[in-house]
Amino acid sequence: MAETRRRPRADRSEATRAKLVAAARELFREHGYGGVGTEEVVRRADVTRGALYHHFADKRDLFRAVHEQVEAETIAAIAAEMESAETPYALLETGIRSFLDVCTDPAVTRITLIDAPPVLGWAEWREIDMRHGLGLVVAGLQGAIDAGALAPRPVVPLAHLLVGAMGEAGMMIANADDPEAARAEVEPALLGLLEALRA
Structure with missing residues (x-):
């Protein structure tokens, strides 16, 4: 039972990480590294700032x-x-x-x-x-x-x-x-x- 609860949490965590990478990739492509702030990334990924710093x-x-x-x-x-x-x-x-x-x-x-x-x-x-x-x-x-x-x-x-x-x-x-x-x-x-x- 505990394993089945952990798996969905791990899946959600991986999905959040993937959303952050995808959003950052679009923004870095469009504006370059120097032209992108972390607030833009979390907004584009539709996640919290805490989620960003949990993964990166x-x-x-x-x-x-x-x-x-x-x-x-x-x-x-x-x-x-x-x-x-x-x-x-x-x-x-x-x-x-x-x-x-x-x-x-x-x-x-x-x-x-x-x-x-x-x-x-x-x-x-x-x-x-x-x-x-x-x-x-x-x-x-x-x-x-x-x-x-x-x-x-x-x-x-x-x-x-x-x-x-x-x-x-x-x-x-x-x-x-x-x-x-x-x-x-x-x-x-x-x-x-x-x-x-x-x-």
Whole structure:
């Protein structure tokens, strides 16, 4: 009986947390981190201020949860796109193109590329980025090396370098006056880096 009472409370608590993250995500996307106050978040989420501080230490902690959610969804979307690739090398090309497509989405770039580095600090932002994306890049590179499409090299350092190049490409797109034009410029450069790794 006690367990059944606890479950609905836990469900309500999780639902409240999800409402806060969803409301904050909309507001951070629309106004940026600096343009949003916690009172706006609780009003949009239709919860109490106490509920916010029950789940999150402060606005930065809430932003971190939003950023984590955006990162996880972004990597899942890229991985889903990569599944359509017919060869291990095409899988890497598809992954790069999918990442660049995501970088033109203002809802993603505002949170992950513009606000996250200064709000979270470079080290924490990078740790989150690597935790979500590095494994996908390592697996893609290892698959291409195993298939003979790329020359054998130490995979983890290579993955870090490729993620770094992609991150800089993303920053270039996110901060451009014309993100679509910047994306068009950077795609052949990134694909050229990948081509240079061919066996």
